[in-house]
Amino acid sequence: MNETQILILQSFFSPEEENRLRDALPGFSVRFCGPADWADALPEASFVIGNPPVPLLRSAKKLRLLQLISSGANQYAAPGALPEGAQLACATGSYGPGIAEYLLACTMSLFLRLPAYGANQRAHAWHDEGPVRAMKGASILVVGLGDIGGQYARRCHALGAHVTGVCRTKREAPPFVEELHTFDELDALLPRADAVALCVPETKQTIGLMDRRRLALMRPDSVLLNVGRGTAVVTADLVQALRDGTIGGAALDVTDPEPLPPDHPLWDEPRCILTPHISGGSHFIGTRERIFSICLENARRFAAGKAAVNLVDRTTGYRVSQP
């Protein structure tokens, strides 16, 4: 038995998946850890699968690879979070398809006026709400073209929409994006969009991105969607924009503050779809399976002494290798 200790988060994987992870690490000492075990187990661990509390990681002197089960890696990539020489891999790629489906379902629901038809249904009213927008031919502005934004853009394109992307740095547009621009061009793009989808992480650049001024650049029949972090939208400005008809509707899976307090006025906006941060996580059937397959791949690579996939650059916080 190899004395190298492998720690794997307990009860996230199914028993069958746990067995497959164990089989991928022949000869290693594999231990499944609950929250109470991390402090005791981390000092001996070479390879960890899971998201242990950051403060405990200082004791993980033997750590060579930390495989997160999350997409976000910022707190683990922060200076000093991991011991020198340890590598960090994330689960980016697992969550994108689910969150993209959430975005698409909400875009189409808003285009079709399903919230208004829902209100009619509760009033038992057989009432026609008039012309509606189709995805086919719609102009979709995807702000942030990472895993989530890219997966959403791909789906919009497949349904015949005209997709414009906004990203941090100038690069060539992927085949499912008609135009790719940088953030400094955002103001000029907002008036053209039938839907604006925010798929950005929380950074200095994105906090307060959609404020009163930028909401006013959108059209009265255009809709706003947010799945990144709630702070990308100035909530009070959004409430006002929905009330006075500056924009046509909104769908938010993230809010600022979060959870939204029970007395917040946003709950009662009839053209706003509100969900409690459920598009990510492992809510979507398939997401957990994708996380497992990244973990399994890196377990195999660790056992074989090969370079890991989905590595995160610990200085920039961005993913450097693809799965």
Add this chain to the structure above:
Amino acid sequence: MNETQILILQSFFSPEEENRLRDALPGFSVRFCGPADWADALPEASFVIGNPPVPLLRSAKKLRLLQLISSGANQYAAPGALPEGAQLACATGSYGPGIAEYLLACTMSLFLRLPAYGANQRAHAWHDEGPVRAMKGASILVVGLGDIGGQYARRCHALGAHVTGVCRTKREAPPFVEELHTFDELDALLPRADAVALCVPETKQTIGLMDRRRLALMRPDSVLLNVGRGTAVVTADLVQALRDGTIGGAALDVTDPEPLPPDHPLWDEPRCILTPHISGGSHFIGTRERIFSICLENARRFAAGKAAVNLVDRTTGYRVSQP
């Protein structure tokens, strides 16, 4: 001026579209007709664009081609409806994309439990409804693979679903359908489906298709959608199936009876999305434009003495030529 009289339904097309239709028929006497004009104008007409009342068509002795603005052509294809030798063309192909988008939006809304999240929102409750199904990997059963069913199947396939089609006669599956079966195999297919979408016209075979027995063949987490005719579902049986959890949800744009009476129990089913027959018609931006382009094409062909597109077989009622 050619004395051949052409009648075109008034105010369905925009003034610019009316001009383009007129330009496509150089030398013909083109008249735009309101509802009051049909009786007077039909006896002289050789080519009609619109849906005049069927009883008046008996007087249209000179009629050579009737171009409908509807997809359904049954009453016009009925024996004796049109004079001998007149051809019938429909607008099939115009409505499919819009209705398919309605179906997709409702499928995804039901998978994502948006009706339940809507109820939570009205209660100001930040409450997680648990795991949800994605289109990616879902098993979608499309009952009726005509224009509407085909367009829906295409979109489901593009989003990574496994699509099974059911149609009248055995034929080769199109590339976006994994399996194609006939109606006699329906019972065996229902238990496998995550969503069952009814895209069938009203015929002897489809009236009462989804009754208590067939609803019980669906799974408790599966959802039913109907956009064809309300009679394809036995409404009382559906209400019962939603109440006792036999199926997981429903979306209906057509009902039996229609409109649904204000005191009908279906209005209050929390897992049912109800809309007032709005997925067809020209509600979707783009639908009217597609109808226009079929009409324009057949106007050009009529003027040139060429065979029309989108012809309907007057004995079977089915379309025989593609646009």
